[in-house]
Amino acid sequence: MKFLSAVIISSILFNFAYSQNTTGRRLDAGLTNSPSGLDIATEKKKRSDGEEDLSExxxxxxxxxxLKSGGFSANFAYNSDLTYQDNPYAVDGGELDFASALWTNSFTSSFGLGIIDMGDSVLTPYVGGSWTTNEYTSAFVDATPNQKGVFNSQSFNSTNAFVALLSQYGNGWSYSGVISYNMTKLTIDETEALRDFTYTLKALKSFSIDDSQIIFDASFNIHSTDGDSQGDYNGRDEMDRFDIASSLKLIREIGPINIAPKYTIQYSDYANGANDDRTQFLHNLALNLNYQITDSFNLEFNTAYTINDSSGSDDDDDYEMFDAGAGIKLSARF
Amino acid sequence: MYGTERRISFLNGTVETIDEQNSSIDFAQVNDQIDSTLFYGTGKGSRFEIISKTSIIRIGSLSFAKFISESDVYIHSGSFLFCSKYKSTYLKISSRLSTAIFKGSGTFIVDCLENGGFKFIPLECDGTLSTDKYPNKKLIEGQLMLVVGSPSYLGNAYDIDLMLLLQSSRLINNFPSALTTFDQIGLAIYVQQLKLKGKYDALIGDAKTEKTLQIWGFGQKPPDE
Known part of the structure; x- marks a missing residue:
């Protein structure tokens, strides 16, 4: 087994849609991502002490x-990203089909509660959470006054809390179980738009090929939701669903920059109300470039293209979207 | 007396066998059975590997050792790596001056010191190390210990960067087959990374006396006062 030190940065891209007329708000668009707090707890730092020229x-x-004397750890991070989105509300044409920029500020923390040696594996429990502001702006885009009004009405804050148990095996496989609570609140009137309890089981394996690292993962997620009844869905639980997702990510260091293209496919099956027969396949192709300036400070660039192919619902839930943005990340680990 | 279950599985360079009794010197070959009466010496850049039913031993460059039995190794100079998955492994390690007994399972490196003792570096272990003065010291993965003196005792212990050690060790990388305990070594590295607080800009060197240990600093030179 070879081990490469690499920075694994996970970008959280939430895409929401809101209609001023009858179609309501799309709060279930996009990938089901792992909690950002879990990502910062498990990311591996790039080697920064010039170990390339090793004398053997x-x-x-x-x-x-x-080394720390116990297994307790604390991780904190602040991210600020500005992202251009050509279809921020995840629609397939219509009056909400216009571009926007999204400015995201996220405060994340997570705590490792110990290291349990099971012999052939190591268990690490985590708890954590994050608070994120998401503000739609007219940066990079030419927006009409009406569209700017939509930006204001659609900006939102999201809160996440999670508990997770990770199991790492020596053969490179890791398994995790996560219970995650997400709450979305519109900033314009402080109304709660969505509560989502997500239950996740995930398997992950990393490989080394030449100087690259390849990460494969597969996950099963169950969403138990409570949504705004004034929006897209008549029932508060019409966004209940399960996802089966799989992704393949390549991480390669080129000079001081980590380049990480990633492809994800996600199948979702809805359960209730108007979405009873709805299923969808979502394809996401993303690229992350990360430049680690210091152990605690990173610059990153993200771009992604998403295609959602839906069937079985009354609304047209197909959409395509392109995102590109850049940001900074400050992190600390204790 | 021949160790019928131990044989040389890999050899690179020149490995000499020395018979103390009649002062004869011969050359070892791959698939040779290990003779417990002979000393084995490796030239510069030469290494070899011994496998038995229960263990793997890799001998490094410029080493001089005798494999008295499956559970008894004498090393005069140089270094070796020992690897066994069997939980009831018993190995007596003797150097020019000091002796220690390993019990349990694991993978570790022994590196001789100028003072006659040796460094004991457990890569992954579930076991104990006993010296004359300190019996049954529980081993901690990635913690280097000095075994010095006669009667032998444990000197200072240092947590060392396991990943760096693995990347730079020829006893790991210059052999064709992977160790059977690589999964366990991987877990030891994973646990160490979870607990890592920081790294010192220093490297551990040799020990010329029982009381002194070379530690080489690196990095930016401090300004002259």
Whole structure:
């Protein structure tokens, strides 16, 4: 088994739709992503101490390190991203089909509660959460006054809390179970638009090929939702669904930059009300470029293209969207 | 007396066998059975591997050792790696001056010191190390220990960067087959990364006496005062 130190940054892209007429608000668009707090707890830092020129010896280089006495850890991060979205409300034409920029500020924390050695695996429980502001703006786009009004009405804050249990095996496979609570609130009137309890089981395996790292994962998610009855859906639980998703990610270091293209496919099956017969396949192709300036400060660039192919519902839930943005990340680990 | 279950599975370079009794020197070959009466010496850049039913031993460059039995190794100079998955493994390690007994299962590196003792570096272990003065010291993965003196005792212990050690160790990388305990080593590295607080800009060197240990600093030179 070879081990590469790499930075794994996970961008959370939430795409929401709102109609001023009858179609309501689309709060279920996009990928089901793992909680950002879990991502910062499990990301691996890039080697920053010039170990590329290793002098070898039979017994190896013996460099002293300082270790924590217990298994408790704390991780904090602040992200600020500005992203151009050509279809921020996830629609297929119509009056909401216009571009926007989204400015996201996210405060994330997570805590590792211990390290449990099971012999052939290591268990690590985590708890954490995040609070994110999402403001639609007219940066990068030419918006009409009406469209700017939509930006204001659609900006939202989201809150996440999670508990997770990770199990890492020596053969490279890891398994996790996560219970995540997400709440979305519109900033214009502080109304709660969505509550979503997501239950996730995920398997992940990483491989090393040459100087690249390849990460494969597969997950099963159940969403138990409570949504705004004035929106797209008549019933508060019409966004209840399960997802089956799988992704393949390549991470490669080129100089000081990590380049990570990723492809995700997600199948969703809805359960209730008007969405009873609805199923969809979502394809997402994303690229992340990450430049680690210091151990705690990263610059990143993200771009993604999403295609949603839906069937079985009264509304046209197909959409395509393109996103591109950049941001900074400050992080600390204790 | 021949160790009928131990044989050389890999050899690179020149490995000499020395018979103390009649001062004869011969050359070892792949598939040779290990003779417990002979000393084995490796030249510069030469290494070999011994496999038995229960363990793997890799001997490094410029090493001089005798494999008295499956559970008894004498190393005069150089280094070796030992790997066993069997939980009841028993191995007596003797150097020019010091002796220690390993019990349990695991993978570790022994590196001789100028003072006659040796460094004991567990990569992944579930076991204990006993010296004359300190019996049954529980081993911690990635914690280097000095075994010095006669009667032997444990010197200072240092947590060391396991990933760096694995990347730079020829006892790991210059052999064609992967160790059977690589999964466990991977977990030890994973746990160490979870607990990592920081790294010192220093490297551990040799120990010329029982009381001194070379530690080489690196990085930017401090300004002259």
């Amino acid at each position: 010896s039979d017994s190896g280089v013996q460099r002293p390190i300082a």
